[in-house]
Amino acid sequence: MTLFDLPDADTLYAALLARDPSYEGRAWVGVSSTGVFCRFTCPARKPKQENCLWFDNLGACLEAGFRPCKRCQPLKAATDAEPVIEELLAALNERPDHRWCEADVTAMGYDRGTVRRAFKRHFGMSFLELARLERLRRGFEVLSEGGTVLEAGLEAGFSSPSAFRARVGALLGMAPSTLSLDPLLSIDWIDTPLGPMIAVADTHRLHLLEFMDRKALPTELKKLAAGAKGRLGFGRTQVHDQTAQELTEYFDGKRARFTVPLAYHGSGFYGQVWDALCAIPAGETRSYGTLAREIGRPSATRAVAQANGANQIGILIPCHRVIGADGALTGYGGGLWRKQRLLEIEAGYARAAKAESALQP
Secondary structure, eight states: OOOOOOOOHHHHHHHHHTTOGGGTTTOEEEETTTTEEEOTTOOSOOOOGGGEEEESSHHHHHHTTOEEOTTTOTTHHHHHHOHHHHHHHHHHHHOTTOOOOHHHHHHTTOOHHHHHHHHHHHHSSOHHHHHHHHHHHHHHHHHHTTOOHHHHHHHTTOSSHHHHHHHHHHHHTSOGGGSOSSOSEEEEEEOOTTOOEEEEEOSSOEEEEEETTOTTHHHHHHHHHHHTTTOEEEOOOHHHHHHHHHHHHHHTTSOSSOOOOBOOOSOHHHHHHHHHHHHSOTTOOBOHHHHHHHTTOTTOHHHHHHHHHHOOBTTTSOGGGBOOTTSOOOOOTTOHHHHHHHHHHHHHHHHHHHHHHHHOO
16 A cells, blocks of 8 residues: 555545545545544534544554544454454553563564555554654653653663663653753643654743754753753643643643744744734745845845744644745755645634634625
């Protein structure tokens, strides 16, 4: 089952409403209001378009935090096509705390290469990658609740605290033992339909919000730690709660603008660009050149692009609303597939605003 280029959101939604079987095994829909993902042929009542996110492989659905629909069973096609997938997923569910390795796969009588190719074909990731992602998620939850590194490592299924420290250290760019027990800036994990995000906040403002697979995340965390004179650690503040709540409302189609107080880490010019980004209405986009003109710096297109790339508060400072002058999607630290999904969500806000305007006298 090879990946293919997804058509535009309107075409996909029309196919979903028609229960078009030609998309079977080629595209899936994630429903932000329910947290499940489905086949296009699912018999369940169809969601509103603004609640739909589109995926071209099963792995992306799972990485984005969606659960498989119990009615249309979107994983069934993969398990029917290759029984090895069904058996290994069942084993993963039965032993969620187990630290899976290639030897386990071999012990179950399967060829490692065959398993790897089967999962890559259907999920876009290997079985071991899928298992490790889930383990790491559980470990972070323990840390954010105030658990120790040892407790988090055991919950995540790592063989030792040092193994867990090494994995978290690779992600954060620092060893957990160096993190503060009395943090000025607190790190916590926020789940979204597009995947988990790392949020850093003090008791008053949000300093960072990034998808945890963003390559720049370790560097950004090191800078925050230096600015806080080492007082960076795990914890949750009221700002985290507000951020999580407003993100939920955003993905549910209930919030087009955010009110979370933000802390800028950049020059005055960068702050001017970020303010301009926040002023772009949901459902609209700008080019770098247009944004430069809007802030009164028409010759600063390249500098505007640099400021856009330096943004470390994803979604809330909507750098995803900047596209190429020719209308093409340009680079996005969270991945172009996420940028496309965010713009699709916000197109729903634009349609709702237009419909509301049409009803006014």
